[in-house]
Amino acid sequence: MQANHSTPTPLSADVRRVMRRPVRWTVIEIAFWVLAVLSWFFLPEQHLILTEIAGIAIFALSIDLILGYAGIVSLGQAALYGAGAYASGLFSIYVTGEPISGLLVGAVAGAVIAFATSFLLLRGGDLTRLMVTLGVAAVLFEIANQTAWLTGGADGLQGITIDPLFGHFEFDFYGHTGYAYSLAVLFVLFVLSRLIVSSPFGISLKAIRDNPLRASAVGIPVAARQVAIYTVAGAYAGIAGALFTQTQQFISLDVLSFQKSADGLMVLVIGGTGYLYGGIVGAVVYEMVQDGIANLTPQYWQFWVGILLVVFVLVGRDRPRELISRLTARAGQMRKSSSETVISKRQET
Amino acid sequence: MDTVLETISLSKIFGGLKATDNVNFRLEQGARHALIGPNGAGKTTFINLLTGVLTPSDGKILLNGEDITSIKREQRVRRGLARTFQINQLFGKLNVVESLGLVISERRGHGRDWFRWAGTLPGIEDEIASLISDFGLEDVFDHPCSGLPYGKQRLLEIALAIACRPKVLLLDEPAAGVPEADRHEVLSRLSALPSDVSILLIEHDMDLVFNFAEKISVLVSGALFAEGTVDEIANDQRVKEVYLGGADHG
Amino acid sequence: MLTLLFDGLAYGMLLFILSCGLAVTLGLMNFINLAHGAFAMAGGYVTVVLTNNWGVPFLLSLPIAFVGAAVLGLVLERTLYVRMYEKGHLDQVLFSIGIVFVAVAGIDYVMGSQQQILNLPQFMRGRIDVFGIGVGIYRAFLIAVCGLLAVALQLILTHTRFGSRLRASVDDRRVARGVGIRVNVIFAVTFAVGSGLAGLGGALGAEILGLDPTFPLKFMVYFLIVVSVSGTTSMLGPLYASILLGIADVMAKYYVPALGGFVIYIVLVVVLVLRPQGLFSRMN
Numbered sequence: 042m043q044a045n046h047s048t049p050t051p052l053s054a055d056v057r058r059v060m061r062r063p064v065r066w067t068v069i070e071i072a073f074w075v076l077a078v079l080s081w082f083f084l085p086e087q088h089l090i091l092t093e094i095a096g097i098a099i100f101a102l103s104i105d106l107i108l109g110y111a112g113i114v115s116l117g118q119a120a121l122y123g124a125g126a127y128a129s130g131l132f133s134i135y136v137t138g139e140p141i142s143g144l145l146v147g148a149v150a151g152a153v154i155a156f157a158t159s160f161l162l163l164r165g166g167d168l169t170r171l172m173v174t175l176g177v178a179a180v181l182f183e184i185a186n187q188t189a190w191l192t193g194g195a196d197g198l199q200g201i202t203i204d205p206l207f208g209h210f211e212f213d214f215y216g217h218t219g220y221a222y223s224l225a226v227l228f229v230l231f232v233l234s235r236l237i238v239s240s241p242f243g244i245s246l247k248a249i250r251d252n253p254l255r256a257s258a259v260g261i262p263v264a265a266r267q268v269a270i271y272t273v274a275g276a277y278a279g280i281a282g283a284l285f286t287q288t289q290q291f292i293s294l295d296v297l298s299f300q301k302s303a304d305g306l307m308v309l310v311i312g313g314t315g316y317l318y319g320g321i322v323g324a325v326v327y328e329m330v331q332d333g334i335a336n337l338t339p340q341y342w343q344f345w346v347g348i349l350l351v352v353f354v355l356v357g358r359d360r361p362r363e364l365i366s367r368l369t370a371r372a373g374q375m376r377k378s379s380s381e382t383v384i385s386k387r388q389e390t
Numbered sequence: 391m392d393t394v395l396e397t398i399s400l401s402k403i404f405g406g407l408k409a410t411d412n413v414n415f416r417l418e419q420g421a422r423h424a425l426i427g428p429n430g431a432g433k434t435t436f437i438n439l440l441t442g443v444l445t446p447s448d449g450k451i452l453l454n455g456e457d458i459t460s461i462k463r464e465q466r467v468r469r470g471l472a473r474t475f476q477i478n479q480l481f482g483k484l485n486v487v488e489s490l491g492l493v494i495s496e497r498r499g500h501g502r503d504w505f506r507w508a509g510t511l512p513g514i515e516d517e518i519a520s521l522i523s524d525f526g527l528e529d530v531f532d533h534p535c536s537g538l539p540y541g542k543q544r545l546l547e548i549a550l551a552i553a554c555r556p557k558v559l560l561l562d563e564p565a566a567g568v569p570e571a572d573r574h575e576v577l578s579r580l581s582a583l584p585s586d587v588s589i590l591l592i593e594h595d596m597d598l599v600f601n602f603a604e605k606i607s608v609l610v611s612g613a614l615f616a617e618g619t620v621d622e623i624a625n626d627q628r629v630k631e632v633y634l635g636g637a638d639h640g
Numbered sequence: 641m642l643t644l645l646f647d648g649l650a651y652g653m654l655l656f657i658l659s660c661g662l663a664v665t666l667g668l669m670n671f672i673n674l675a676h677g678a679f680a681m682a683g684g685y686v687t688v689v690l691t692n693n694w695g696v697p698f699l700l701s702l703p704i705a706f707v708g709a710a711v712l713g714l715v716l717e718r719t720l721y722v723r724m725y726e727k728g729h730l731d732q733v734l735f736s737i738g739i740v741f742v743a744v745a746g747i748d749y750v751m752g753s754q755q756q757i758l759n760l761p762q763f764m765r766g767r768i769d770v771f772g773i774g775v776g777i778y779r780a781f782l783i784a785v786c787g788l789l790a791v792a793l794q795l796i797l798t799h800t801r802f803g804s805r806l807r808a809s810v811d812d813r814r815v816a817r818g819v820g821i822r823v824n825v826i827f828a829v830t831f832a833v834g835s836g837l838a839g840l841g842g843a844l845g846a847e848i849l850g851l852d853p854t855f856p857l858k859f860m861v862y863f864l865i866v867v868s869v870s871g872t873t874s875m876l877g878p879l880y881a882s883i884l885l886g887i888a889d890v891m892a893k894y895y896v897p898a899l900g901g902f903v904i905y906i907v908l909v910v911v912l913v914l915r916p917q918g919l920f921s922r923m924n
């Protein structure tokens with residue numbers, strides 16, 4: 042006994058359910074964010090390190106947007122990060138130390154550089170993109186190095202002072218304001234990313250990532266979309282850089298270095314690409330590992346990072362991601378089986 | 391009869407090789423037109439030229455009278471030209487629903503929307519659902535494309551092109567690799583395609599060609615060798631010679 | 641001016657020896673090996689240690705550097721790299737970055753982070769006057785050695801059976817296997833020789849390019865540019881690209897010092913714009 046016109050066909054309802062799936066906040070996700078907020082209250086000793094984690098997570102998220110969702114391999118995301126860092130640093134010195142506008146300046150700087158160099162990435166495959174992104178970052182590094190009168194060169198940019206947030210909350214050495222600030226920014230950017238990746242635009246990016254030939258054959262303007270996401274990711278990286286400047290109140294050429302780009306890529310890969318949480322998971326793991334190794338061999342930790350990276354890639358990048366999928370799938374199963382009983386009950390009437 | 395797709399002296403040269411040789415081709419409105427020829431004749435190259443994957447060395451392509459020779463691939467799709475690929479070109483990690491949905495969003499001009507999730511486009515679920523049921527994909531619709539059995543992949547391959555609601559559809563060996571048992575399903579889907587869609591079909595399977603096509607063009611070494619109705623071509627001695635037994639399937 | 645050209649030529653030839661191994665392994669195995677510079681660094685340090693600490697004559701240390709780097713390459717290829725061939729580009733990039741980190745930190749630990757000074761034999765230092773041009777003896781030596789090597793490599797590639805098997809494997813690996821070519825052996829030998837050449841380049845270049853633990857990172861971009869701009873089935877592409885790059889770099893650093901560091905990137909952009917199908921069509 043089927044219903045009237047206003048009820049969708051069973052297949053349509055199923056389709057809707059499938060489309061809705063990535064949009065739903067799972068229990069694990071909500072729990073994670075609640076924990077993150079609670080950590081501000083219950084882990085005041087760790088605020089400095091947590092601020093770092095949040096900042097790295099945003100940077101890794103910017104790489105996830107282009108790598109995990111659009112398939113663009115970049116070894117030069119530091120260019121955009123550093124552009125944001127220096128832009129907001131200079132902004133705080135010469136214009137105003139107000140933090141939120143500093144973030145916006147960082148975002149714009151990252152976006153502009155990304156947009157300007159995006160056309161170089163459109164043609165050619167992975168090797169070309171690696172080259173170009175490496176090259177752009179190296180050029181920016183050189184520029185920052187040569188214009189020491191502006192950027193402080195190898196000595197770093199001195200004299201950055203950040204005004205209290207909303208005129209009230211000072212950035213102090215304990216990182217209390219810094220962490221709340223960074224966490225809030227991370228959350229906002231995260232929610233925005235979530236929206237983007239399940240939008241028609243976001244799905245078209247995934248199509249471009251999986252099969253650019255077919256994407257263009259079904260009417261997707263591949264180049265335009267890639268430029269768009271690269272620019273957005275540039276803004277994200279710029280914000281991450283600005284955040285770094287504001288919470289550290291000192292930056293140097295490191296923010297434009299290859300090391301920075303490699304670290305960001307590594308952090309993302311540890312956590313897994315293409316599901317948005319990779320950057321966060323990777324940032325947490327990275328900080329824990331870095332802390333652990335730094336206590337053992339503070340000077341040569343890069344050696345151990347290299348070993349870990351090699352082992353990690355050899356063993357299989359997907360393992361952590363698969364583990365997380367299995368956990369969330371199990372949580373999803375519990376929800377699914379309860380909603381299925383509702384549907385089957387409805388069908389019986 | 392209106393000509394929906396036309397090429398004028400279309401040529402493509404790779405180094406010393408003439409992959410497409412001065413082809414003057416016409417596809418009529420509502421056609422069921424097959425393009426056949428021995429291996430290496432340049433059939434896929436021809437489709438690649440029509441869809442903009444390759445740039446011609448010479449000649450013009452006209453779609454509904456408009457010169458599309460220098461128009462980008464995605465723009466040609468907007469003007470009503472769609473194709474399928476000989477080797478399945480699907481979006482590996484996306485599932486069937488997402489794949490069809492994105493083509494529909496794109497077609498309706500909402501591919502750029504970043505501010506709403508894909509399911510909010512009015513009526514999109516119904517359209518996806520009807521495509522799924524038209525192509526027999528009900529039992530796999532939430533599986534990722536890379537996990538589908540080959541026959542289903544092939545059907546999805548065609549469904550993606552149909553989701554573009556093309557006026558001209560180019561099918562590159564739709565039955566390629568499909569096991570004998572599933573071929574009839576592909577054939578019945580093809581026969582069920584709307585009659586106002588003009589179809590150009592590349593195929594090696596002569597059963598399919600003779601069952602489906604009304605007109606046949608034969609491509610040999612990049613040039614149009616013969617053209618005519620199914621009967622004319624079936625009885626053409628020269629065509630038989632060129633095929634050397636390929637037409638013996640009968 | 642002519643001296644500059646000469647210096648640029650020497651620099652370019654050096655780049656060629658450093659990069660040609662990468663060009664071939666990239667074309668052959670489709671493997672992005674960012675750690676190629678680490679082999680060059682290894683060769684450089686071998687030579688420095690041999691000549692400075694053990695008193696081995698410089699000229700003798702060169703083939704030893706070659707062999708050392710080649711052996712290192714062979715070992716790593718058979719144990720680690722071979723597992724990475726079927727993986728995607730991202731994995732290869734991460735893997736080779738890991739190797740670079742290990743190499744850089746390892747050398748820093750063992751040898752310290754300072755620039756290494758190579759003691760060239762007396763007869764190689766200084767300049768002589770040839771037709772009014774100041775010619776650095778060492779640079780002349782470089783040009784001679786690298787030139788001979790380039791010729792030798794090209795001959796091997798085009799006139800030996802190994803060369804033709806190599807070119808077949810580059811063209812189409814599956815077909816090459818199908819006609820009985822032992823592709824794995826070709827991979828191993830090619831990788832070893834390519835790494836050996838890099839080591840030789842590192843040894844030869846210690847004097848001109850400098851040698852410290854950051855060498856692989858500093859010069860990574862140079863190698864990649866040479867490789868991207870050139871082809872893979874002959875030595876001529878990498879040779880021309882290297883010479884062009886070398887001369888451009890030296891000239892730019894002299895005439896416009898502030899801009900000197902940017903030259904290679906400008907070249908990169910120009911090439912990208914001129915060759916719209918992408919630099920390395922085989923990789924796409």
